[in-house]
Amino acid sequence: MSEFVIRAENISKLYRLGTIGSGSLRRDMQEWVLKNFNKEQEISIENSNNNSKDSIWALKNVDLAIKEGESWGIIGHNGAGKSTFLKILSRIIKPTSGSIKGKGKVSSLLEVGTGFHQDLSGRENIFISGYMLGMKKAEINSKFDEIISFSGIEKFIDTPVKRYSSGMYVRLAFAVAAHLEPDILIVDEILAVGDAEFQKKCLGKMKDASNTKGRTIIFVSHNLQAINNLCSKAIWLDKGVVRANGDAKTVVNNYLGSLQQKSWKNNFLSVNEAPGNEHIKVLSVELIPQLDGQDAIDIRTPLTVKFRFYNNNDNINLSADLLLFTTAGDCIFDIPSLSKQTSKGIYEGECTIPGNFLNDGSYYFNIFFAKDTSVELFNLEECIYFEVADFRENTNWYDKWWGYVRPNFPLTIQQLEAGLEKERIEIGSAGTISTKE
Amino acid sequence: MLQRDQNWDWEITSETSWLGGSLKEIFHYKDLLFRLVRKDFLASFQQTLLGPLWVILQPLLTVLTYIFVFRNLMNLSTEGFPSFLYYLIGITLWNLFSELFLNISYTFMQNMPVYSKVYFPRIIAPLASVLLYLLRFGIQLVFLLVVYFYFVATTDLQFDFFKILLIFPAILLTTGLGFGLGLIFSIFSTKYKDLLGLLQLITRLLMFVCPIFYSLSMVPEKVKWMVNINPLASVFELFRYSFLGKGQIEAFPIIYSFVITVLLVMGGMMLFNKMGDKLMDVA
Numbered sequence: 001m002s003e004f005v006i007r008a009e010n011i012s013k014l015y016r017l018g019t020i021g022s023g024s025l026r027r028d029m030q031e032w033v034l035k036n037f038n039k040e041q042e043i044s045i046e047n048s049n050n051n052s053k054d055s056i057w058a059l060k061n062v063d064l065a066i067k068e069g070e071s072w073g074i075i076g077h078n079g080a081g082k083s084t085f086l087k088i089l090s091r092i093i094k095p096t097s098g099s100i101k102g103k104g105k106v107s108s109l110l111e112v113g114t115g116f117h118q119d120l121s122g123r124e125n126i127f128i129s130g131y132m133l134g135m136k137k138a139e140i141n142s143k144f145d146e147i148i149s150f151s152g153i154e155k156f157i158d159t160p161v162k163r164y165s166s167g168m169y170v171r172l173a174f175a176v177a178a179h180l181e182p183d184i185l186i187v188d189e190i191l192a193v194g195d196a197e198f199q200k201k202c203l204g205k206m207k208d209a210s211n212t213k214g215r216t217i218i219f220v221s222h223n224l225q226a227i228n229n230l231c232s233k234a235i236w237l238d239k240g241v242v243r244a245n246g247d248a249k250t251v252v253n254n255y256l257g258s259l260q261q262k263s264w265k266n267n268f269l270s271v272n273e274a275p276g277n278e279h280i281k282v283l284s285v286e287l288i289p290q291l292d293g294q295d296a297i298d299i300r301t302p303l304t305v306k307f308r309f310y311n312n313n314d315n316i317n318l319s320a321d322l323l324l325f326t327t328a329g330d331c332i333f334d335i336p337s338l339s340k341q342t343s344k345g346i347y348e349g350e351c352t353i354p355g356n357f358l359n360d361g362s363y364y365f366n367i368f369f370a371k372d373t374s375v376e377l378f379n380l381e382e383c384i385y386f387e388v389a390d391f392r393e394n395t396n397w398y399d400k401w402w403g404y405v406r407p408n409f410p411l412t413i414q415q416l417e418a419g420l421e422k423e424r425i426e427i428g429s430a431g432t433i434s435t436k437e
Numbered sequence: 438m439l440q441r442d443q444n445w446d447w448e449i450t451s452e453t454s455w456l457g458g459s460l461k462e463i464f465h466y467k468d469l470l471f472r473l474v475r476k477d478f479l480a481s482f483q484q485t486l487l488g489p490l491w492v493i494l495q496p497l498l499t500v501l502t503y504i505f506v507f508r509n510l511m512n513l514s515t516e517g518f519p520s521f522l523y524y525l526i527g528i529t530l531w532n533l534f535s536e537l538f539l540n541i542s543y544t545f546m547q548n549m550p551v552y553s554k555v556y557f558p559r560i561i562a563p564l565a566s567v568l569l570y571l572l573r574f575g576i577q578l579v580f581l582l583v584v585y586f587y588f589v590a591t592t593d594l595q596f597d598f599f600k601i602l603l604i605f606p607a608i609l610l611t612t613g614l615g616f617g618l619g620l621i622f623s624i625f626s627t628k629y630k631d632l633l634g635l636l637q638l639i640t641r642l643l644m645f646v647c648p649i650f651y652s653l654s655m656v657p658e659k660v661k662w663m664v665n666i667n668p669l670a671s672v673f674e675l676f677r678y679s680f681l682g683k684g685q686i687e688a689f690p691i692i693y694s695f696v697i698t699v700l701l702v703m704g705g706m707m708l709f710n711k712m713g714d715k716l717m718d719v720a
Contacts, residue, residue: 087553088449092553092554092555092556094452094453095451099448100450101449102445103445103446110555117480120479131472132469160483
């Protein structure tokens with residue numbers, strides 16, 4: 001059994017709300033007096049919890065035990081306490097109560113380019129950032145050439161980093177980070193900054209670190225696909241409390257289930273609030289999955305999109321398009337309706353995407369309204385976001401499934417001839433594909 | 438399942454310690470410490486025409502202003518010494534104190550971007566400031582010595598090897614006072630930003646109660662107490678004495694300065710260790 005490398009017990013973090021200004025000196029002094037001269041009446045967590053108006057629990061009684069070589073994903077909404085938890089683990093802030101015990105060297109990547117100084121050269125910054133992230137002099141010296149070639153900016157290594165393009169900056173910063181060799185690596189959402197290729201490189205490097213080098217990784221991301229791919233375990237935080245904790249796939253699916261029901265429908269109550277212009281007002285957009293007992297949309301789920309809009313033009317030839325994009329911004333399809341001679345009034349559109357069509361991933365819809373097929377009236381962008389979870393049966397393939405679509409077209413293999421006679425294979429290889437064994 | 442008796446390398450709790458991290462930990466981060474000094478030293482010359490020359494130009498220009506104001510306009514005595522040397526001695530030491538004090542007071546404000554993203558012993562940043570300003574002071578001191586030996590050679594100024602060694606305790610006390618006072622201010626001014634408005638004022642007031650362009654013997658008895666309670670006063674007098682061989686050097690004020698320095702450095706570091714982590718939530 002592998003050993004525990006981190007054990008967090010009862011971690012809580014209380015933040016004070018409101019401005020820290022007038023009166024804070026007095027409050028501080030009161031607390032200080034209470035704390036130091038009135039030991040029996042110590043301000044315990046329970047007491048300070050009473051004035052919940054002034055404070056908020058960013059984390060409450062979080063427990064987590066991590067074994068060597070595990071990779072953990074932390075998921076949750078914005079403000080769920082994910083970053084707070086990482087900052088406590090990284091020793092940047094102190095917990096209000098509780099303790100974390102750990103083993104081994106910890107490095108945290110909470111931003112890209114920690115400690116970079118804009119006016120100094122790439123060379124100087126490699127050292128500054130490397131030391132800040134916890135590298136030793138000998139370590140940087142021995143990896144220096146490797147870092148530069150990984151970043152691919154050999155030519156600009158003596159140029160101040162402020163003259164770098166943002167891409168070069170990120171590449172250099174990540175090159176430093178990628179050569180860290182801690183026992184425990186803590187990574188916060190840094191993937192959000194790079195382009196798709198950079199994200200892939202990051203994920204690849206992290207996966208490599210956890211798989212082949214036995215490094216422990218703790219990883220916060222909104223990219224659930226990345227969590228699914230990278231992490232074996234996950235913890236789901238919701239308003240500072242652990243909602244679920246365990247196998248990554250299960251936790252992510254539970255989380256998705258809770259996430260989606262909220263964002264499937266966009267109802268705009270009054271015509272004034274509704275998005276649109278003088279031609280079109282969109283009253284509602286709704287995504288209705290035909291769930292068959294699952295918690296979340298997965299690749300098998302047929303999806304129906306319904307939208308209502310108000311058309312303010314008489315006698316125009318109106319059509320609507322439903323466009324589906326991946327969150328990376330690639331268009332998957334653009335389905336137009338038939339053009340229709342219309343008058344003022346409320347209209348409804350509907351489209352069903354069959355199950356076993358989309359691959360797993362995050363998607364959003366645009367709805368585009370046009371006159372005479374091509375003249376734009378209104379484009380409602382990013383009106384519904386949704387995630388499609390993975391579902392696999394009868395396969396030993398565990399990596400990310402390639403492609404944007406995942407249709408269930410049958411692909412069959414059948415044996416044409418039996419036997420392994422030598423001359424037959426030689427004859428066969430000249431013209432047709434044959435089995436190798 | 439849980440192995441209660443496992444050996445852990447580190448522990449994070451809600452407690453902060455007055456004593457802070459161990460010396461071993463600071464030593465572990467020594468590469469970072471020196472790199473930060475180098476970073477700030479290099480960064481201050483980026484895109485300047487004169488570069489490191491500014492380290493010397495700055496006291497030089499101040500001296501010229503002083504000569505104009507205090508000698509030409511106000512006719513203050515420099516006790517028969519060349520006014521250029523007289524003022525340069527005071528200004529060189531004052532620069533060390535004021536730059537150290539102001540810079541360390543801004544520790545949290547300047548370092549928040551990295552403090553909030555990565556852990557290293559927080560004291561590393563103000564320690565790097567100390568080394569940086571000692572380095573700058575070192576350069577200025579060389580310039581001062583060059584000027585000093587020029588006057589030794591050209592006037593009847595006497596050079597005394599044993600007296601000149603007295604600059605070291607003076608430098609040590611000045612550094613300690615700037616460091617300790619700066620740490621205390623860095624803590625309080627992060628929480629109560631009002632103090633930042635006072636910082637410049639305090640520095641200027643301190644300057645006037647330091648014997649920089651006058652000597653202690655010139656201070657009227659009525660206001661002497663103001664200079665006497667200033668722990669910097671006797672240090673500045675000592676520093677000038679070591680060059681010029683003239684000044685009121687008494688044991689008691691120097692012991693007083695020494696005690697205050699020790700108290701400020703210890704108190705400042707303890708407060709910094711104790712409060713530093715908590716400030717991460719407010720700053």
